[in-house]
Amino acid sequence: MDGARSMANVKMSDIASLAGVSESTVSRALSDNPLINEATRLRIKKIAEDHGYVLDLRARNLRLQKTGTISVVFPLLHEVDSGFSDPFFLEMLGYLADELSDRHYDLLLHKIAPGEPRGLVELINERRSDGVVVIGQSTQNAVINELASRYEPLVVWGAALPDNHYLTVGSDNYNGAVMAVQHLVALGHRRIAFFGDKILPEIGERYAGYVAALEKADIALDPSLECRVPFDRLGARKAMNGFLDKKLPFDAVFAASDLVAIAAINVFDQRGIRVPVDVSIVGFDDIMLAAAYTPALTTVRQDIGGGAKALVETLFHRLNGTPTQSTILPTSLVVRASCGAK
């Protein structure tokens, strides 16, 4: 770990000697403290510049008791696929990176495995970051709740569950699902399947919207039309094939996410079921690839950029002590080819 850094390592005391002043003066000059004489300030800045001086953030942060960093945590949905699975999360990450760097904050990326929620607690205790954004509550609701009672600068992307004690930012999953299903109903579909795992809070909300929309359209809910699709690719295919093997008649699918929709179209294709000719399908998320898919995916758009912005704003309000609330972002239906309406 030595000899690795071959770059000039100028520190504040060096600049101080060079300028013939004290460290205090250098510190103040560099931070534009008005106590310092204009001429002195300029001279010091010039010297610092010339010698390529850069503040050591470790030291400054230790002194100031902050870090200039925000942790972004992804609870993994399952053990199988070790990478991030859903492009949705990744788009969110990109936007978060933008929002944070606009505020000159750094982004510390963490993944926590389903087994070990302790990770979150340690992350916080080590004081590596000034606040935490958790992307998706997954099945960790209880842990997050417990944690939030002791740690304030925490915001979660996900569903606003009734028993949450933590701040959330999330999409209006319920109404998004209602719109999706109503659209399918309007196209004349009656036997609409639900593909997704409603154990996850957000998916649960989407399922509730599905149920409500069916009820409103006077279509009896047929529980056998629900296919519990897990988040890993193989499991998903297996579940969907199992569903198809039952040979239940259905004319449309409301998929709980675009990824599920895409996987479904693929499985359908292999069995000669054509989308949207034989079956209409609507997804959820509007990931970048939804528009580029063939057929292009009808889907419920979540405002990912807006979500990232709200997450960061909410977090900074917390950090500054400004009162804030949870946010629910509106969703909208994007009609494309996969539902046959085009």
Place this chain on the structure above:
Amino acid sequence: MDGARSMANVKMSDIASLAGVSESTVSRALSDNPLINEATRLRIKKIAEDHGYVLDLRARNLRLQKTGTISVVFPLLHEVDSGFSDPFFLEMLGYLADELSDRHYDLLLHKIAPGEPRGLVELINERRSDGVVVIGQSTQNAVINELASRYEPLVVWGAALPDNHYLTVGSDNYNGAVMAVQHLVALGHRRIAFFGDKILPEIGERYAGYVAALEKADIALDPSLECRVPFDRLGARKAMNGFLDKKLPFDAVFAASDLVAIAAINVFDQRGIRVPVDVSIVGFDDIMLAAAYTPALTTVRQDIGGGAKALVETLFHRLNGTPTQSTILPTSLVVRASCGAK
């Protein structure tokens, strides 16, 4: 920034008083230093545990002159799309996160805009991380080269350009492209278009492979069959539509990335050109969605997981002073439906 942290903030000196020993002893006990008496060590650890003590990494890192963090930098390819564009990069990011967390290192995520390469230099100077992984040299080769001469713990994912002074880990783009094009040739195609922007080093290597494979097959290179597809979605569509407007006959496409291939299939579809019936297409990357696409994409697989591993290993060798070299990872052809061979 005050009152934000409501969590108990126990520090080492607190544990020391509680245990009736000095801070030194606590420090040593917690790090299992054999100097400390077994009984004392256990007692101190117990107390620390009971009081939820966690090391303040800022302080430790300042003292030890390290950070326990690795920066991962994404040079943005274009100004338009502010998010990360390519799922390939994001899969890479996921794997890097795994590799680093296995080594108990944190991952600091950075994006640098095309305009301001200074970002990289500052990032390094602020000493926020012990090393840097740059994902894709983009068009920043000169900057990276200059930087690498002064800063050692730096590894770059990308092409091993002849004038590089920095360590790289990358795929065998050339041979991957050769395989892809040879496959198309073997299927009887003669007019094979190249879709991609060869200004980027890696794409340049793929183009070279394309040219070589054609030559070997005695097919004259037709420059009009090259379509310079930029990285942003709109620009890409525009370029491809422009290409199609020229009505040049072609029977296959070698796309420089899966994303380009997917976009191409989409544009083709809108014009009634069917894949693989009318045109065969081969992509590059094997992103997760390549298999899930309809038609499933024939593509050149890059070993992303292996790449991430090599990047991290190479970087740690650098940090430890162990001599290392650049790595070129083998690529392989994955045959699926989009080339019509299935």
Place this chain on the structure above:
DNA sequence: AACTAAAATGCAATCGATTGCAATAACTAT
């Protein structure tokens, strides 16, 4: 020129750890 007010700078403590060296306690051998 003398004195006061204001402006500019420096001193030294502090953030929370680690570690070389000195000091003390506990043992061993004679």
Place this chain on the structure above:
DNA sequence: ATAGTTATTGCAATCGATTGCATTTTAGTT
């Protein structure tokens, strides 16, 4: 017992900044 080890523990300096308070310098007033 006594000197000589050896096993434990503590002191104090250090990492690189920031900042309240004291101090010096400069400017302003009569």
